[in-house]
Amino acid sequence: MTAHPKSNAAEPAGVTLWRRVADGLERGIGDGTYAAHSRLPGEIEIADRFGVNRHTVRRAIAALAERGLVRAERGSGTYVEARRIPYPIRTRTRFSEIVGRSGREASGRLIAGAIEAADRDIARRLEVKPGTELVRIDALRQADGVPICVGTSWFSAEQFPGAAKVYAAKRSITKTLAHFGVRDYRRSSTRLVAAIADASDAMWLNLERGGAVLVVDSIDVDQEGRPVVTSRARFAAERVEFTFDS
Amino acid sequence: MTAHPKSNAAEPAGVTLWRRVADGLERGIGDGTYAAHSRLPGEIEIADRFGVNRHTVRRAIAALAERGLVRAERGSGTYVEARRIPYPIRTRTRFSEIVGRSGREASGRLIAGAIEAADRDIARRLEVKPGTELVRIDALRQADGVPICVGTSWFSAEQFPGAAKVYAAKRSITKTLAHFGVRDYRRSSTRLVAAIADASDAMWLNLERGGAVLVVDSIDVDQEGRPVVTSRARFAAERVEFTFDS
DNA sequence: GCAAGTTGTCTATGTTACTAGACAACTCGA
DNA sequence: TCGAGTTGTCTAGTAACATAGACAACTTGC
Known part of the structure; x- marks a missing residue:
């Protein structure tokens, strides 16, 4: 498997893949697709949707978690934080x-x-x-x-x-x-x-x-x-x- | 010289260096810092200003040239295109x-x-x-x-x-x-x-x-x-x- | 308890980005 | 004509990005 389908969405040149995924997820949080306290899709499913590797999704989620937008819970899922x-x-x-x-x-x-x-x-x-x-x-x-x-x-x-x-x-x-x-x-x-x-x-x-x-x-x-x-x-x-x- | 000062400007995570340089130059073109038909600073000077390698600047310029915003002339310089x-x-x-x-x-x-x-x-x-x-x-x-x-x-x-x-x-x-x-x-x-x-x-x-x-x-x-x-x-x-x- | 599903971590590999240096090819003005 | 300054091209090395697979640790529902 050496095929790298990259992203199917519009590709902003010079922006890393994980960042595009992070932006996509943040947008979903912003527009209510992922409501506060709700659970994000699993990392594998997200990877599937964006057409990237699971590790790339993890990097994106890590960036969001760093900013306090989401919180990952081992064994359970990743949840949207309601930033107070x-x-x-x-x-x-x-x-x-x-x-x-x-x-x-x-x-x-x-x-x-x-x-x-x-x-x-x-x-x-x-x-x-x-x-x-x-x-x-x-x-x-x-x-x-x-x-x-x-x-x-x-x-x-x-x-x-x-x-x-x-x-x-x-x-x-x-x-x-x-x-x-x-x-x-x-x-x-x-x-x-x-x-x-x-x-x-x-x-x-x-x-x-x-x-x-x-x-x-x-x-x-x-x-x-x-x-x-x-x-x-x-x-x-x-x-x-x-x-x-x- | 293994020190990589990267950029001194704000660092948007997940955006490549060359893209930041390209954006910076495009902004200069847009706000009139670099007028139509005027010459951009030399690649070395641009690299200096952004704190990056000359090759990175070349990549940025190549991206702008691709879009027709600038035109590089060997031996002379890079000029702002007046898009007709x-x-x-x-x-x-x-x-x-x-x-x-x-x-x-x-x-x-x-x-x-x-x-x-x-x-x-x-x-x-x-x-x-x-x-x-x-x-x-x-x-x-x-x-x-x-x-x-x-x-x-x-x-x-x-x-x-x-x-x-x-x-x-x-x-x-x-x-x-x-x-x-x-x-x-x-x-x-x-x-x-x-x-x-x-x-x-x-x-x-x-x-x-x-x-x-x-x-x-x-x-x-x-x-x-x-x-x-x-x-x-x-x-x-x-x-x-x-x-x-x- | 158990199975399914989740996140966390590890190793491995290939690609891309970036830096570094050198030199060629060319322009322009003195 | 010459030299300074420019862009174009090449090689080389390092770091970051991305993919791939495997397994551990944990949660949840049955």
């Missing part, structure tokens, strides 16, 4: 910055924007009277297109008129606040509890039924210590790893 | 189609639009009386953003009122005519002469002083054989290669 985003809760907590630091691209999507009266809980958080008009923004936040959290933020309607519209354009809370002159803000309070995904979570976060969500309530204040925004966000638990450095 | 766009003159001659076939993206830009009276030459071409009102469109046409030709097209103002405005939006003669109900048209006459770039050519076509231009006069007719548009375009000679298949 390290999510440090600090005084400076910015979704886009945190996601960016993990080498992913952050994006936001406005689900709904509305004006509503503050209920007792939200009013207490923002230090306003219950019934005060608030801007409410429901948004989905993603990392490399993968939904990370879905949540609601409340601002004072007086201080941030039309905030929803601004967020829809800027897709970032930080930029939205900056648009209204809030140069900086810091996290003053964070509360975290776990829950089981309901139908809404499952839809927005693309979670399995029964998957875990982490509910994060937060209050951010401006430089003078006045509350500017409070949020309640539901995170896909399997995709994040919260840390609290003190 | 094959421009077949046929009954169906459409700038955007022709450019698209060469793997480039066609674009058009309206320079000026006006209503003017037909002079004797244009009137004869469009088979109208001298003095007839015509729409005149001056446009620059580009391939992948590189200017290919700058020219003027004349239509009957009666038949195509406001053609300039339509062209400004659609950026295509074909689409402009279609907007006025001309479903198809064909080239009935093409005349081609060469000239030396004047100041205007040099500006619009981004040519050197003294560079060659090809002046193309054409008449297109509709399905009934009636002239619908005539054009005079000045092509950057170094960027096109006209062919007349019979």
Whole structure:
């Protein structure tokens, strides 16, 4: 057997075989062909599909494992790792910055924007009277297109008129606040509890039924210590790893 | 000398050295570091810059030469090829189609639009009386953003009122005519002469002083054989290669 | 317990990539 | 005409890539 069929796919000159296999597998992970926690096909089958030797597949998998995308288990199979985003809760907590630091691209999507009266809980958080008009923004936040959290933020309607519209354009809370002159803000309070995904979570976060969500309530204040925004966000638990450095 | 410093740049795993060098050079060609017709640095110098052996550079250059991006001349040097766009003159001659076939993206830009009276030459071409009102469109046409030709097209103002405005939006003669109900048209006459770039050519076509231009006069007719548009375009000679298949 | 199927590791072999050096063939300007 | 500088070609050696086969170690389901 001296025939070397190489690859049947398009052949990018100057790219090693194992790298092409690795790219192919990574693409499968990225587009959902191989879901998080699912098992990859066996090395022999992969080798067969790509038309390469099993050792070449092993090299490709080793490269992916090095980057933490998959985890090989002897005797069982190779599994797609759900890379958790390290999510440090600090005084400076910015979704886009945190996601960016993990080498992913952050994006936001406005689900709904509305004006509503503050209920007792939200009013207490923002230090306003219950019934005060608030801007409410429901948004989905993603990392490399993968939904990370879905949540609601409340601002004072007086201080941030039309905030929803601004967020829809800027897709970032930080930029939205900056648009209204809030140069900086810091996290003053964070509360975290776990829950089981309901139908809404499952839809927005693309979670399995029964998957875990982490509910994060937060209050951010401006430089003078006045509350500017409070949020309640539901995170896909399997995709994040919260840390609290003190 | 057994030290192999490899590359000092970022190392994409699984990509061969020669390919990285080729990509680096191609980037230089693309961003203008190495202009069309200019000479690349010598193989030894390139090898030095990338920290690789001269033979590796030769492999990279061979790959670029294969694709027609550069041309090596023994004893002299390696030069950046100005890839000429094959421009077949046929009954169906459409700038955007022709450019698209060469793997480039066609674009058009309206320079000026006006209503003017037909002079004797244009009137004869469009088979109208001298003095007839015509729409005149001056446009620059580009391939992948590189200017290919700058020219003027004349239509009957009666038949195509406001053609300039339509062209400004659609950026295509074909689409402009279609907007006025001309479903198809064909080239009935093409005349081609060469000239030396004047100041205007040099500006619009981004040519050197003294560079060659090809002046193309054409008449297109509709399905009934009636002239619908005539054009005079000045092509950057170094960027096109006209062919007349019979 | 056992068999089937998995990943991990070993040896072996051929091919390709890269480096190294030398020289030929050619161009160009002084 | 000459010499410096260029690309083209050759030989040679080392390292990495890829294939091939065999077996060990382990998991899983029956």
